[in-house]
Amino acid sequence: MDIPGAKDSAAENAELKEQALIQRVEELTEDIGRVLHANSSTLNMVRMALDTVMNILAHELELPKDAVEMRADQEAALLDRGAKRLSTAIDQFLQATAPEQRHKALPELRWQYLGQLKDDLEKYPEYINIPEARASTLRKWAAEVIELCAEVKPGFLPREALRDLQRAAYHLQKAAAYIPVTRAIVAVTQMDHSLHALRDFVTADVRDEEAWEYRAVRPLMDQAIESVSAFAATRGIDVVVNDYMPGIQIPMHARDVQRAFTNLLHNAIKYSWSRSTVKRPWVTVEIRANEHDVIVSFTNWGVPIAKDEIDQGLIFHLGYRGRLSKDRNRLGTGIGLTDVAQVARVHSGGVQVVSHPAGSYSKSEQEKGYYDQAFLTTITLNLSRNPARGKG
Amino acid sequence: MLPRPKVLWIEDSARYELSELTGPVYASRKYVLNLAEDATTATYHLQNSQFDVLIVDMRIPPGDNPVWQKIYQKGGKDKDTAKLGLKLLRWLLDGKNGDLDPLGKPPDWINPESVAVFTVEGQTGLQETLHELDVRLYEQKRATRRDTALLDLIDRVIGDKNGKQQTGA
Numbered sequence: 001m002d003i004p005g006a007k008d009s010a011a012e013n014a015e016l017k018e019q020a021l022i023q024r025v026e027e028l029t030e031d032i033g034r035v036l037h038a039n040s041s042t043l044n045m046v047r048m049a050l051d052t053v054m055n056i057l058a059h060e061l062e063l064p065k066d067a068v069e070m071r072a073d074q075e076a077a078l079l080d081r082g083a084k085r086l087s088t089a090i091d092q093f094l095q096a097t098a099p100e101q102r103h104k105a106l107p108e109l110r111w112q113y114l115g116q117l118k119d120d121l122e123k124y125p126e127y128i129n130i131p132e133a134r135a136s137t138l139r140k141w142a143a144e145v146i147e148l149c150a151e152v153k154p155g156f157l158p159r160e161a162l163r164d165l166q167r168a169a170y171h172l173q174k175a176a177a178y179i180p181v182t183r184a185i186v187a188v189t190q191m192d193h194s195l196h197a198l199r200d201f202v203t204a205d206v207r208d209e210e211a212w213e214y215r216a217v218r219p220l221m222d223q224a225i226e227s228v229s230a231f232a233a234t235r236g237i238d239v240v241v242n243d244y245m246p247g248i249q250i251p252m253h254a255r256d257v258q259r260a261f262t263n264l265l266h267n268a269i270k271y272s273w274s275r276s277t278v279k280r281p282w283v284t285v286e287i288r289a290n291e292h293d294v295i296v297s298f299t300n301w302g303v304p305i306a307k308d309e310i311d312q313g314l315i316f317h318l319g320y321r322g323r324l325s326k327d328r329n330r331l332g333t334g335i336g337l338t339d340v341a342q343v344a345r346v347h348s349g350g351v352q353v354v355s356h357p358a359g360s361y362s363k364s365e366q367e368k369g370y371y372d373q374a375f376l377t378t379i380t381l382n383l384s385r386n387p388a389r390g391k392g
Numbered sequence: 393m394l395p396r397p398k399v400l401w402i403e404d405s406a407r408y409e410l411s412e413l414t415g416p417v418y419a420s421r422k423y424v425l426n427l428a429e430d431a432t433t434a435t436y437h438l439q440n441s442q443f444d445v446l447i448v449d450m451r452i453p454p455g456d457n458p459v460w461q462k463i464y465q466k467g468g469k470d471k472d473t474a475k476l477g478l479k480l481l482r483w484l485l486d487g488k489n490g491d492l493d494p495l496g497k498p499p500d501w502i503n504p505e506s507v508a509v510f511t512v513e514g515q516t517g518l519q520e521t522l523h524e525l526d527v528r529l530y531e532q533k534r535a536t537r538r539d540t541a542l543l544d545l546i547d548r549v550i551g552d553k554n555g556k557q558q559t560g561a
Contacts, residue, residue: 120421128418130427132407136415136539144419180412187409323453 029202036199040192047188050181057178061171067236069186071274072131075179079134082172086142087121089168090114096161105156110148117141139176145169189231193266194332200259201339210253217248217257217287217294217383224261225285228269237269238282245289250385252347257383260343263336264298264379270332271325273302273374289385293349297380304375305355307365315353316341324371340381348384353377397444399423399546402434402477403510404452410533413542420543430455431464431476435495438484442501445549446484447542450477450511450518459494466491478521481507485525504528505553508545528552 058065061078070078094114102111120127121141128134149166225239232239268283283300305322309315315322319334337351344351355377357363357370364370399417403410406427417425426443428434432455437443451472454460460476467474483492484502508529509522515530522530529552531537531545538544 130407130411130414130425132411133414133418133425136412137418138415140415140419183408 033199033203036195036202040195040199043188043192043195047185047192050185050188054178054181054185057174057181061174061178063178067280068182068234069236069274070179070182075135076125076131078175078178079138082142082168082175083121083124083138086145086165086168086172087118089165090118090121090145093161093165094118096158101156105153106148106151110151114145114148117145135176135179139173142169142173142176146173186234189234190270190332193228193231193262194335197259197263197266197339198335201335210255212251213254214249215252215254215257217250217296218243218246220254220258221261221285221287221296224258224265227262228266231266232269235269235272236274236280237272238280239265239269239285240282241285241287243287245287245294248287248289248294250294250347250383252383253343256343256346260340260381261296263340264296264381267336267379268298268300268377271303271377272300291385293382293384295380295382297378299376299378301358301374301376303377304357304371304373305353305377306371307355310353310355316351337379340379344381344383348386349382351382352380354380396422396424397550398426398441399445399447400426400428400434400437400441400443401447401510401542402428402431402452402480403447403449404429405449410542412539416540416543417546422543423546429453431460431480432457434480435460438499438502439496442499444506444553445546446502446507447510447545447549448477448481448507450475450509450513452476452480457495459492463491477509477511478518481509481525481527482521485527505556506549508549510542510545 054068055065057063063078094111097105121138124134124138125131128137146166146169149162149169152162221241221243225241228239265283265285268285272281272283274281281301283298286295286297286299288295288297303322304324305315306324309322314320315337317334318338320338321332321334325332341351355375358374358376406414406429414425417423423445426437426441428437430453434452435457438446451474454464454474454476463479464474464476467476479492483495484498485504485507487498504526505528507527508531509518509527510531510533511518512533514532518530522528529545529548531541533541
């Protein structure tokens with residue numbers, strides 16, 4: 001039996017709850033904008049501090065500064081040099097010290113430790129089977145040698161050999177610290193864009209609606225390139241623009257279109273691989289047009305996007321990150337493409353994604369290693385030239 | 393010299409975000425560290441080798457195995473919501489997850505004392521399941537942790553196991 005008035009009361013409750021929820025979402029939307037702004041300032045501080053540390057280390061290690069991000073072979077070479085130098089210094093230290101003086105300077109266990117460390121340094125890639133763990137392990141070992149040098153009782157061992165040992169340990173410690181510092185800079189620079197994109201996306205509804213206006217496409221692209229230039233420089237990647245429609249204008253919400261360009265450009269840079277030791281990698285931007293649309297494409301060489309993720313449109317789902325997208329610490333929020341698709345919709349356009357093997361190594365998805373090879377990925381954004389929206 | 397205890401760390405961020413945690417483990421020379429970056433690789437290791445310590449993250453990707461992929465899809469195609477690490481623990485310690493039956497029988501050498509959970513998840517959300525599985529060691533990944541957090545956790549697993557053996561429990 002229905003209780004009179006119960007349904008009305010339940011409906012009222014539901015309505016109240018809905019209103020409270022809407023109000024909460026509105027508050028959160030404004031708050032998150034402030035929180036993300038504060039986080040962005042913190043990231044900026046971290047980035048500047050890391051830059052300082054990196055520059056000091058690069059100077060002391062006499063490293064070239066063509067890009068912040070190091071390739072795996074560059075990291076390995078830096079560690080190899082440091083490990084070899086310390087191993088040689090330990091060897092020379094052991095040879096330069098008279099056995100009868102040794103135990104007056106350091107306990108026997110410490111000498112055994114040095115002997116063991118010398119062996120470990122010679123075959124460290126074998127012992128440390130995870131390559132990414134080598135920098136932190138070698139840094140620990142170097143720190144232990146520095147501590148050991150500080151324990152030596154003065155007057156029993158040749159000073160020069162001790163100084164050489166200390167110097168070699170400091171050198172390895174710096175080399176092994178340089179690598180995580182560069183990785184952290186790349187990560188922080190990526191995160192900075194993600195935070196900005198997230199903030200823009202979340203606060204889109206609370207901003208005043210932008211008016212439609214006729215704007216040239218190229219200056220917006222140049223601004224987008226400028227806004228990702230620090231990230232591109234960090235990764236050592238160039239941006240090549242082929243503008244086949246110089247001066248073309250379309251009706252648009254300029255802020256949204258620029259954000260879409262920035263997102264696509266940032267992705268293209270982020271998912272690029274380094275090609276070789278001599279040639280810098282690049283991403284290509286092309287601006288074309290047909291009767292109906294302006295067509296802007298972004299092409300990069302590197303991380304694949306899996307076929308099913310394109311076919312099922314998963315990459316456009318809010319928060320979704322491609323399963324191959326996390327290689328070498330590529331960070332992201334899974335918002336960029338969702339936002340780009342939204343901007344395309346508003347501009348009566350669309351987004352197309354094509355990702356295929358760049359070479360001829362493996363052409364079938366069923367073959368092992370198919371997704372381990374470099375892919376050419378092109379994301380194309382169409383924006384309508386619809387003149388009804390403004391003066392053309 | 394006794395062989396060093398073997399550790400399997402199931403963690404997809406071990407090579408980058410968390411690589412600083414591995415240095416102290418190698419530098420200590422106390423353990424042989426192995427890494428599984430997804431559920432498929434973890435299952436392979438567990439079915440083909442024996443480990444003294446298992447450190448498990450909750451949010452791991454599925455890898456290539458169709459069984460894990462299916463569970464991942466059911467879990468929302470997102471490693472944060474699918475929580476495959478938890479499902480892996482259920483398979484290993486509970487054996488009640490029907491979806492994982494195609495993986496075969498879990499290895500019989502594994503026991504809750506060998507396992508520690510190392511995750512970003514807060515303990516509140518996991519407590520009940522960990523209690524059910526009798527997994528007592530849990531550590532939350534936080535930016536304020538020292539670089540010895542992983543080594544300390546492995547030490548605790550080994551310490552607890554040794555303590556149990558000595559008291560005959």
